[in-house]
Amino acid sequence: MISCKEAVSRLWVYLDRNLERVREQELEEHLGLCRHCCGELEFARQIRERLRATAAGTEIPPRTRERLERFVRRLSGGGTGP
Amino acid sequence: MVCERGAMMSDLFEQMIRPHLDFLYSLAVRLCGNRTAAEDLVQDALLRAFRAFPGLRNREHPRLWLTRVLTSAFHDRRRSEDPDASTLEVDTEFDLFDRITEEDPFPYSDRVHLDFLDLFDDAKILEVLQALHPDLRAALILAYLYGFTAKEIGAILDRPLGTVLAWLHRARKQLERELWEYASTRHLLTSRTEARV
Numbered sequence: 001m002i003s004c005k006e007a008v009s010r011l012w013v014y015l016d017r018n019l020e021r022v023r024e025q026e027l028e029e030h031l032g033l034c035r036h037c038c039g040e041l042e043f044a045r046q047i048r049e050r051l052r053a054t055a056a057g058t059e060i061p062p063r064t065r066e067r068l069e070r071f072v073r074r075l076s077g078g079g080t081g082p
Numbered sequence: 083m084v085c086e087r088g089a090m091m092s093d094l095f096e097q098m099i100r101p102h103l104d105f106l107y108s109l110a111v112r113l114c115g116n117r118t119a120a121e122d123l124v125q126d127a128l129l130r131a132f133r134a135f136p137g138l139r140n141r142e143h144p145r146l147w148l149t150r151v152l153t154s155a156f157h158d159r160r161r162s163e164d165p166d167a168s169t170l171e172v173d174t175e176f177d178l179f180d181r182i183t184e185e186d187p188f189p190y191s192d193r194v195h196l197d198f199l200d201l202f203d204d205a206k207i208l209e210v211l212q213a214l215h216p217d218l219r220a221a222l223i224l225a226y227l228y229g230f231t232a233k234e235i236g237a238i239l240d241r242p243l244g245t246v247l248a249w250l251h252r253a254r255k256q257l258e259r260e261l262w263e264y265a266s267t268r269h270l271l272t273s274r275t276e277a278r279v
Binding site: 013039040046047048050051053055057058059061066069072074 | 092093095099107111112124129178181196199204207222225227229231247257258261
């Protein structure tokens with residue numbers, strides 16, 4: 001069985017679904033027997049969730065949208081717009 | 083005839099951009115860390131995209147291409163602003179989970195690791211993100227905020243898959259280190275512990 005250090009080094013890649021099949025099976029076998037690494041897997045999952053949540057709150061303010069849309073129209077030769 | 087073709091090209095460009103404007107702005111805000119710089123970056127990217135658009139062969143999936151243009155503009159900017167930022171040292175041995183276990187900052191908790199993460203609201207997570215090296219931050223943001231696969235990130239950053247996976251690993255390690263440093267230097271851990279004693 002792979003060591004905890006080796007298992008931990010694969011956790012994020014595992015969550016990203018980028019592990020090769022054999023390495024994934026080795027990790028899952030380890031996780032089936034190791035509570036510590038299961039805890040670390042859940043911790044990695046939680047950090048990913050926290051990161052994902054920060055994509056919110058970046059909506060374009062209306063005036064910025066107007067400026068950017070005007071910029072696109074100018075690039076496209078549509079003048080300065082209304 | 084040439085003018086007609088140019089006008090058609092411009093219309094196509096405008097049609098292509100519109101559905102992706104929100105996404106481009108959102109990504110720019112997270113890359114730059116503030117809205118003023120983000121707007122400048124989006125304008126820069128739009129100009130670059132417009133110039134490159136006539137030579138774009140595959141227009142079926144513009145999101146990836148536009149992300150590449152914007153990310154490239156971001157990297158060019160930060161290189162011109164801070165050429166020394168290319169030096170990068172990351173302690174890849176650091177393990178936040180183990181550090182929390184060893185230090186046990188919440189001795190009365192049975193969910194100590196999650197309690198640690200609860201110290202960070204979105205604003206604090208964003209502060210920590212901004213402390214990361216720009217190359218690593220960009221990879222992390224593309225992967226975990228916007229859901230691009232490592233292969234797609236390779237296409238966006240023009241790097242082989244192995245390099246992207248290595249960057250993501252280093253990015254995660256630097257993030258773990260910065261989370262710990264943030265909590266330690268702002269006394270978030272000691273104040274919690276003392277409050278419960």
